[in-house]
Amino acid sequence: MNIITISREFGSGGREIGKRLADALGWAYYDKEIEIGIARRMNMDENFIAGAIDRSVTANIPLHFGRTIANSYAMKQQVDILVEKQRVLEEFATASDCVIVGRAADVILSEYEPLKIFVYADMEYKINRCQGYAEVGENPTRREMEKAIKKIDSGRMKYHSMFLDADWGDKRHYHLCVNTSGIEIKKIVPAIAQYARCWFDNQNK
């Protein structure tokens, strides 16, 4: 199977690239399906899973509680989620060619040799993009938005570092890094799809 993983800075349009890329290639697309899959397997609420999946195993455990108490309930639950997540991702990865957005799938599925893409953009562009998504009545300032973006990306970095001793976003870890600043994403996706086809042709020869 051919797998593309999309890691992305919040607000860079990585999810849109992933979705359009899957459409362009005619491949399966996995995003929130990952939490839904875990929630079903664990008989838990998918929103709880979505929250837990973005945090490192130790992040929810009060410091005074000590990280050494490995069998604490909270930590055990986080580890269980991780185990199920790996199973769900492997299920997707072996079912058909697919594009997976986020969830450290680039590392968790590394033995499947995915094409690893990182999507990033200038802060200015990310703020504009996020403000475009704000709902009526929500009027975050640019400063608030920047703070939120940085916080979310910091969480993604920490989560990623649980699995890999490399900086999230370090270009050496990816095959292609795409800067979406000022770019209309739907215009560049056909080229990324062609890149992916060439890349897999090369790998599978």
Added chain:
Amino acid sequence: MNIITISREFGSGGREIGKRLADALGWAYYDKEIEIGIARRMNMDENFIAGAIDRSVTANIPLHFGRTIANSYAMKQQVDILVEKQRVLEEFATASDCVIVGRAADVILSEYEPLKIFVYADMEYKINRCQGYAEVGENPTRREMEKAIKKIDSGRMKYHSMFLDADWGDKRHYHLCVNTSGIEIKKIVPAIAQYARCWFDNQNK
């Protein structure tokens, strides 16, 4: 005019990407032509220019001589070369659509808003590639090769830092970063050419 600048780690195949990209797009390609152009303008040897162009202005001047002696002959010559280089690059940039490899053209021509591509690869791949280029009788060890690659890239980084307060190779400074590890370059160039077309369509709309 549309300009693509290729910055690249030594041994990553950036030059090959640049040449093939120019061919695929039917654009002019500039590489050694830059030194030839400067040498003609300054009535100097192009090999001397090639050596000088890879070093920072102050690199050739003995430390005890002091960097403050700005009108020293050696420094003046380096500055003259820089000035001519800028003129040659601008001449190329305004003549026709083109691909320019290295020479900090990404920064020197930044007001022309080039598509800035960075090409990189794992050390293993770069060493293999460089060994493939070694001539008969030259048998550099992998260790020697790695040392040479690091030295050359360190020089490129220093040269770049004369013009821009950003790390050479930092993905934020580029629009697209391509990891060529294990890739047959001619297979991915059509996709990069398509990416460039989409990118310029977007910019020129």
